[in-house]
Amino acid sequence: MTIKDIAQRAGYAVGTVSRVLNGHPDVSDEARAKILAVVAETGFQPNDNARHLKQRESSSIAVIVKGARNLLFAGILEEVQSRVRAAGRAAAVYYLDEDDDEVEQAVRVCRELKPLGILFLGGNQNNFADRFERVTCPCVLVTTRADTMGFQNLSSVSTDDAEGAAQAIRRLIEAGHRRIGVIGGHFCAGCGRGGANTSQTRFFGCRRGFLEAGVPFDEELQFQAARFSMPGGYEAANALLERCPDLTALFAMSDVMAIGALRAIRDRGLRVPEDISLIGYDGIEQAGYCVPRLATVRQRSGRLARRSVEILLRQAAGGGGAVHEIVPFQLLPGESIRDLNE
Amino acid sequence: MTIKDIAQRAGYAVGTVSRVLNGHPDVSDEARAKILAVVAETGFQPNDNARHLKQRESSSIAVIVKGARNLLFAGILEEVQSRVRAAGRAAAVYYLDEDDDEVEQAVRVCRELKPLGILFLGGNQNNFADRFERVTCPCVLVTTRADTMGFQNLSSVSTDDAEGAAQAIRRLIEAGHRRIGVIGGHFCAGCGRGGANTSQTRFFGCRRGFLEAGVPFDEELQFQAARFSMPGGYEAANALLERCPDLTALFAMSDVMAIGALRAIRDRGLRVPEDISLIGYDGIEQAGYCVPRLATVRQRSGRLARRSVEILLRQAAGGGGAVHEIVPFQLLPGESIRDLNE
């Protein structure tokens, strides 16, 4: 079943069918009605390969998600999809593995889908720096900053991760904690050229939090790198508590890691927050269902989503240069921090 | 940059370039070397739209996942992808919303990707019954049975959900519980024609568990329908405990619901398992990180994945009629069931 069959049955040329299918105005009501009737009757769906092959620009927004299992992104995505739909556009979602190259994918999407614009949920700054020049449509990078890269067609909407991490540390210090362990992602001195992948940024924020409060932070002892996963957090917490049995609090740079840490603490026969206080990062739904509820630095996923879509649609409509927005985070108190001053 | 440019630069015709790109054997080593050199140098990637438009059959396996946030499927998918890759094929993953029509999507994928076969992670039996005749390639439905539908090209690999649910109930009864609440999905008498959507199957299993043990089960009072989500489980648990304050145990038909229930129980000032015992279903990673660890009926995602891929690849190679396999589940004890006999 192709557009040709539809044309034949309806008694029009394929061009006319195409115009009806794409909602062009220059078709008579009669033709439209007849053709739509045949389409409905046959259940015809046009072949997207053929369509995209020829089309100059589709009316879709592409969303490239780095990590199908990332719950923060899942939350943002849901909101993005409903906002894109509300704006009368379709969202085409592409899920990538953590270590796939999102910019490479974007180049491909530009060529094959020809979207109005691309939204990146997560991204590696090096990939952007190295290859983003090859993507030409308007883009917004969400949760990671892009202001230092200076691309005219790359905006960003993100959380101030350094400040978020700093405040997490401050919060623990205010509660009277002095020996605090930190669980974060892997990063190397060189991998955030220009100063920023997420793990590194949050790490620097931590360090600043300690420094400003005059609380010592021995990176060798008090920091443990791990994967962003529950087992990662579990093992890291174990390693830290083994190495520094006198820690009274942990900061995990993602809620998922924090959930792993929570379990590790319990398995060592300790309790949260009575023995060890714990704070996470991201503010995923899950954090509110932990026992105890997790204190966390909440990225405002709804607002990140809303602003990203607004900015992207404006840029797609020809609205000027790149914009870089910071969305304020919230410190959720949870039930996992003990106040030692009380 | 198209195949034409590559042909020109390499000094061959586009047909030859195409043959090299697709690994056909009928090309001279010299041509291959020259063309691959140009491809590498230019970073050329063929346009998949054009390729799929013309290609009779691609060498990919399509995977249609119902619910991007379904953690059971996420676990199965990971294993599926690595097994498909190990077999030298590419996996093309399509994520659908819970209430999208996976069979409609399959029809589209058949036409546009022309895969060797399709794997469905989850699916609504009614959609299959109504429209599956339109899909012609070999398919495997994973986690839901397809044996009663009688399609020659539709195999299935699933867990015996009725028995799993029955055993969850039995396990609670063995532990001395007599007043047990059940949290399940929504279903209506008609929606599982032929007897089976997942929620309904597990519900019937529950009922059998009660019946065989001679323990009364008042469906009106002791069953609460909810969405398969943490808030869904939270509210359902609250409703049940409000309605029947004398319940000593809950069975939630998914771990995600159970996590919500766990939080609800705590918020009512009760403890798991001291005051209320709890058992879930699925065996997602998450369940092992709860405090307390969740007892659950574990679907063996690794084996579901492995068998599904094996069966699909065999069918794609022309290996006979449909196969319907049941993979045994495991009852994970966790720490969330109190033994009242002790």
Next chain:
DNA sequence: CTGAAAGCGCTTACAG
């Protein structure tokens, strides 16, 4: 408002 025709970038028989 409608049709005829070119063409998107590939693959694939068909010759040679």
Next chain:
DNA sequence: CTGAAAGCGCTTACAG
């Protein structure tokens, strides 16, 4: 082993 050409199913100027 290689090239020339048809054609996949659409969209899009271009005429009329």
